[in-house]
Structure formats: structure tokens, C-alpha cells
Amino acid sequence: MPTNKPELVLLIAVSAVIALLFPLLVYYTYPATNESEVGLENILEDMLVKPPPFLVGSMGYCMHRGKELINRFTVKGFNHVVYVHRLDRNEPALFVLLPLYREENTGRVVTRNQLRQLISRENVVVLAEVFETHKGKVYVIVEARIDGEVYYAVKKFR
Amino acid sequence: MDAYQLLLVALNAVCSALFFYISFKFLTLYLRIKVGYVVLFSMTFAMLATGHVASSLSVLVPEPRLSLTLYTLSSSLASSGFFVLLCSILYASKERVFALVPPLILIVLPDMVAFMLSLLVTILARGRYLKGYLAVLSLAYLVRGLSSLLIPLGIGVYMLLASELSKMLVTLLFAVYHLGKVIKA
Numbered sequence: 001m002p003t004n005k006p007e008l009v010l011l012i013a014v015s016a017v018i019a020l021l022f023p024l025l026v027y028y029t030y031p032a033t034n035e036s037e038v039g040l041e042n043i044l045e046d047m048l049v050k051p052p053p054f055l056v057g058s059m060g061y062c063m064h065r066g067k068e069l070i071n072r073f074t075v076k077g078f079n080h081v082v083y084v085h086r087l088d089r090n091e092p093a094l095f096v097l098l099p100l101y102r103e104e105n106t107g108r109v110v111t112r113n114q115l116r117q118l119i120s121r122e123n124v125v126v127l128a129e130v131f132e133t134h135k136g137k138v139y140v141i142v143e144a145r146i147d148g149e150v151y152y153a154v155k156k157f158r
Numbered sequence: 159m160d161a162y163q164l165l166l167v168a169l170n171a172v173c174s175a176l177f178f179y180i181s182f183k184f185l186t187l188y189l190r191i192k193v194g195y196v197v198l199f200s201m202t203f204a205m206l207a208t209g210h211v212a213s214s215l216s217v218l219v220p221e222p223r224l225s226l227t228l229y230t231l232s233s234s235l236a237s238s239g240f241f242v243l244l245c246s247i248l249y250a251s252k253e254r255v256f257a258l259v260p261p262l263i264l265i266v267l268p269d270m271v272a273f274m275l276s277l278l279v280t281i282l283a284r285g286r287y288l289k290g291y292l293a294v295l296s297l298a299y300l301v302r303g304l305s306s307l308l309i310p311l312g313i314g315v316y317m318l319l320a321s322e323l324s325k326m327l328v329t330l331l332f333a334v335y336h337l338g339k340v341i342k343a
Contacts, residue, residue, distance in 0.1 A: 019238035023231040049162035054216045057226030
């Protein structure tokens with residue numbers, strides 16, 4: 001036991017620093033993903049268990065690679081994710097849709113299935129958050145512009 | 159929520175309940191006998207228990223950012239708790255040589271971080287000679303860190319000297335090897 005007060009104060013201060021430094025660092029350096037990393041749950045669907053939130057969080061923290069605008073692609077197929085071919089880079093890509101989207105002007109809410117049908121049309125521009133996962137680059141769609149209509153992803157938590 | 163997450167939460171809840179109980183027992187013991195370091199024991203177990211609470215919250219909170227923060231908090235609280243436990247053991251023991259341990263941890267920590275990072279670099283590096291050099295360098299940091307920890311025991315002094323020497327020798331060989339290549343070119 002520390003015999004005097006300064007030693008006890010020092011002990012408590014050091015242990016508080018050890019306990020709080022890393023969580024605070026993680027919290028304040030977390031990238032601005034706009035909560036799109038929850039879309040990565042679809043990528044982990046072949047896991048034995050449902051991915052816990054901290055796993056999704058660590059994927060969002062470590063694998064986020066910024067935003068990208070994609071305007072030339074053709075839809076190749078889909079199950080729970082949309083497989084597309086990017087014409088601007090001539091490479092295949094994986095699109096992941098979030099559960100709900102809202103149209104900016106009318107306020108109409110569409111589900112991921114409805115939006116999936118919409119983005120298979122011509123002249124579609126999507127804004128996606130890019131994640132570099134073990135399955136290659138994954139594009140989580142946060143915004144889609146289709147024939148003058150703009151669809152934004154509805155945030156899940158807030 | 160699926161079975162795995164439910165299991166995690168349940169196990170964490172049981173662990174934190176047990177740790178809180180131990181902490182409470184130590185606190186009542188302190189109130190009876192008034193021996194200082196028992197309070198630190200109580201503090202350690204309270205911290206471990208709180209760590210487990212944070213761990214189960216990291217499964218329950220759906221927001222990824224907050225969840226990851228809680229996930230980090232659970233392990234940092236545990237290390238903080240073990241730090242307090244270490245200090246209480248050191249103050250309780252009569253062996254003065256163990257008073258060296260807290261500053262030693264500070265010295266060892268950069269060595270261990272260097273070891274882990276250089277190991278990663280070794281795995282990722284291309285080229286046989288570079289890989290070999292990095293492997294030895296990485297091992298040298300590990301030995302250096304371990305030997306600093308073992309200084310109070312005597313054997314650590316020789317380990318420290320040996321690891322420094324081997325690091326220098328390997329660096330020299332590596333430099334000479336590359337010098338040879340440059341001169342040939």
C-alpha cells in the first residue's frame with residue numbers, strides 16, 4: 001500500500017490513464033463512416049455466428065478507405081449483395097445496400113430490395129463508402145442518384 | 159441477437175458478478191483489519207468487474223463506434239486493474255528489488271511494441287536476406303525486452319548484453335552484404 005498521499009494519487013492517476021487512454025483514442029480517431037459499416041454484416045453472412053457489434057466496429061475502424069463516386073457500372077447479379085462490373089476501371093465490384101433509403105424531395109422511404117431494382121437502370125450514380133475487406137473491396141452505398149431523384153441511406157442509430 | 163452473443167453477455171455477466179463479490183469481500187475485510195493494500199485488491203477486482211460490464215455492453219450496444227470503444231475499454235480496464243494489483247503486491251512484499259518492476263515495465267513496453275511490429279514487417283517483407291535480417295532484429299527486440307524484465311534476477315544482464323551485440327553484428331553483416339552489391343553494380 002502506498003504509504004503517503006502523493007504515491008496513492010500517482011497510482012490512481014496512472015491507472016486512470018491506462019484505463020482511459022486507448023478507448024478515448026479509438027473513439028476520437030474513429031473514421032467518419034456515417035454508420036455505413038453495418039452494411040458489412042452482409043459480407044460476414046457466411047460466418048457461423050451473427051457478427052457482434054464490436055467486430056463490425058473494428059472492421060469500420062481498420063478497413064475504411066474513404067468515399068468513392070461510381071457512375072459507370074453494369075449489374076451482373078445479386079443475392080444479398082449486388083455484384084456489378086465497374087466500367088470506369090474494368091473490374092468487378094461488390095455493392096452492399098443498407099436496410100432503408102429515403103428520397104430527398106418526396107421523403108419516400110424505400111427498402112433495399114426496391115433500391116436494388118432501381119439501380120439496375122441506366123444513368124445511375126452512387127456514392128459509396130469503401131471498405132477493404134478479406135473479400136476484396138466492398139462498396140456500401142450511402143447515396144444513389146437515379147433520374148433526378150436522390151436517395152440517402154437512413155441512419156440506423158440516432 | 160443470436161446464441162453466440164447471448165452466451166458472451168451471459169458469461170460476462172457471471173464474471174462481473176463474481177468479481178464484484180470478491181471486490182466487496184476484500185472491502186469488508188479492509189474495514190475489519192484496516193490493512194492498506196487490501197483496498198488495492200478490492201480496487202483491482204472492481205476494475206476487472208467493470209471491464210466485464212463494458213465487455214457485455216460492447217455486445218449489446220448496436221452502434222459500431224461506441225461498441226468498439228467499450229470493447230477497448232474492457233481490456234484497458236483489466237490492464238489498469240492488474241497494474242493496481244501489481245503495485246499492491248510490490249508494496250506488500252519486503253523484497254526491495256521488486257520495487258524496480260514498475261519503471262521496468264516502462265522500459266520493456268517499447269521493446270515489446272518494436273518486437274510485434276518488426277515481426278509483422280518480417281512476415282510481410284519480400285526477399286530471403288531481408289526477411290532473415292528482420293527476423294533476427296525482431297528476435298533481438300524480444301530478447302532485449304525479456305532481459306530487461308529479468309535484470310533483477312541477474313541472468314538478464316547477460317541476455318541484454320548478448321541481444322545488443324547480436325543486433326549490432328547482424329546489422330553490420332546486412333550493411334556489408336548490401337555494400338558488396340552496391341560496389342558490384
